[in-house]
Amino acid sequence: MSKLDQVLVLDPPSDLRFKGPFTDVVTTNLKLKNPSDRRVCFKVKTTAPRRYCVRPNSGVIDAGAAVNISVMLQPFDYDPNEKSKHKFMVQTIFAPPNVSDMDLLWKDAKPDDLMDSKLRCVFELPSENDKVNDVEATKAAPMMNSAKADSTASTVPASASLDDTEVKKLAEENRQLKEDIIRMRKVPRSDHMTSNSTSLLGREATTASLPSLLVVIAAIFIGFFLGKFIL
Secondary structure, eight states: OOOOOOEEEEEEEEEEEEOOOOSEEEEEEEEEEEEEEOOOEEEESSSOOEEEESOEEEEETTOOOOOEEEEOHHHHHOOOOOOOOOOOEEEEEESSSSSSOOHHHHHHOGGGGOOOEEEEEEEOHHHHHHHHHHHHHHHHHHHHHHHHHHHHHTOOOOOOOOHHHHHHHHHHHHHHHHHHHHHHHHHHHHHHHHHHHHHHHHHHHHHHHHHHHHHHHHHHHHHHHHHHHHH
16 A cells, blocks of 8 residues: 555745854744645654754644644754755644544554655855845834934924923912912901001090090099088
């Protein structure tokens, strides 16, 4: 019995390309699509498991569905003269109606039931055009920040005018408050002046009544002495 053809459609179909620099983790994506009417189990293997991190590295794809796989190359010292020998293999098998133990499924799978696709890894350094684009992007970033700053500055007068209006309003309220305080201070003074005026008038009235009282007392004494002489 001949080996089954791969049921899944891989994108990319044959090469996994990683673009440097490789001083940090470099990630590329692999899409697996299931065009069949059956569920398919998959497993991703590599010849250099310590150099890559694959998420997810296994699972089940429903009929007509697809899954995206992230393949992350770990940082390393790249030598352009060294040819990459790293390879990946996507192994698949049709899922049974009731699958619960995936490890047991792969362990008991018959070779004739397995399907696989192989991909090779390609390392690429940034081209001169990419470097130029990166430099231009780096130069454009300060210009964009400057434009944002100008845009922000252009909005300042509006907020400043709003602040001026509020300041004027507060100043007017403060002026009215001062006038009210001055007015309140004037009221006790007027009362005090009124009371002083009243007391002065009372004193004047008392002073004016003293001569009359003396005249009456003098008249009483004179009458008293005259009465004595007559008698």
